[in-house]
Amino acid sequence: MRTLLLGASLLAASAMGATPAMATDFDVRITNLTHGIYYTPFLVAAHPEGNNLFVTGEPASANLRAMAEGGDIAGLLADVNALGATVNANPAGGLLAPGESTSLTMNTDGTSNDRLSIVAMLLPTNDAFAGLNAIAIPTEPGTYVYNVNAYDAGTEANDELVTGGGAPGAPGIPAAPGGDTGTGGTGAATADTNGDVHIHRGALGDTDLNGGTSDLDSRIHRWLNPVVRVTLTVR
Amino acid sequence: MTYFSKQKKSALLGLSSLFVLAACNSGSDIPVPPPAPPPPPPPSMVGFEVTVSNLTNAQPLSPVAVIAHQEGYAVFQIGSPATAGLELLAEGGDNTDLLAEADADSNAIASASGSDPIGPGNSETIAIEFLEADLSNARLSTSTMLVNTNDAITGINQLSLSGMSVGDVITQRGVAYDAGTEANTERAAHIPGPAGGGEGFNATRDDRADQVTMHIGVISQDDGLLTSDLTDQHRFDNPVIQVRVERTQ
Structure with missing residues (x-):
């Protein structure tokens, strides 16, 4: 009896869902899962199918590079605005600390924005970013969870030196918001062997805060995927 | 909650047998012994088998806590x-208090515990059952410690059971979390598993922040943490477990 009723209500739900073309109203919750990594301002964009902020195995765009190396989302924001995207830039109003979450609401009514992309840079890194890549926004009301991995933009050597270099092409890490990095490192990696966007191999770090190869602390600044969790609640 | 459902059912039975008794009495002056009330039907139960597999190289898992609960x-x-x-x-691989906390929570439905640690490559199947009336809102969470660490845990969280029919199977993989209650010293004295043989639980909370996050992984003495008593053998990557859930009843 219970099964029959459940089946009937599922049918009713899908029949109702078939009339509107797509979900129009949903909440997005972004959680920093990491132990010691901060995120620069997130760019959250619902956009038409067939567009991507990045593609693994291909070089980063100049605007993705600016985000990945320095946390600057202005260029990517212009890109998605040109697509007529539904956008929320910087929902956390600044950095998102380890364990913190930020939430926002989106409404794509009257648009063809049925894909969702979310990006932000990991600090302190050279050019690591978390990326949710053009997932299909579910149309059935409910809660959907996405685990987001860390990518290497492939545009800057992972020297792991906190130099303040955040402009595209400037070497080094722009900032360490946790104030828990070292100084005097000689440089972890000298060049990117893979110049395309790829899953990040992780930070190396060391335990010498006054030298060693890296300014990062291996006990704090490493991570394992996933690094961000995105929860969509479709109404 | 379970108790409440049973009580409600027998109260209804009691009312209906009173009604039958009154109807009989109205037709005759001779007292008729009341018919024995029919035994209440056994409550309809649902059952699940939860199989936890250890995917790691050298991180035994402590006996698993399995909790069915509502949102x-x-x-x-x-x-x-x-x-x-x-x-x-x-910190210590002891699930006793976590299960007691769950049992005391009004949103919990049922709980069960694994019987033994689960070694790398091994698995254990744990059965859990509860009233069918609770199925429509039921979720499943599991938790276990990676014992060759300071305070790493893994499990699945908030898996919805409500749409599962008998015979249905859902398989998920779980990642490693840091409980945030103990600094990751990687010293034998702070690691209860076979790689350390040291202290398990200590009430002092001395991690960087008192909060649960993802785990960064074990560094080990072989990867530059010279004070670590762990080796490269104890390193891990995600996922660290697989959990297979089958509805059996």
């Missing part, structure tokens, strides 16, 4: 402090 209960929240019960599990 409103969670083993932990990212960014919030671990409960005392989760701290005991994460």
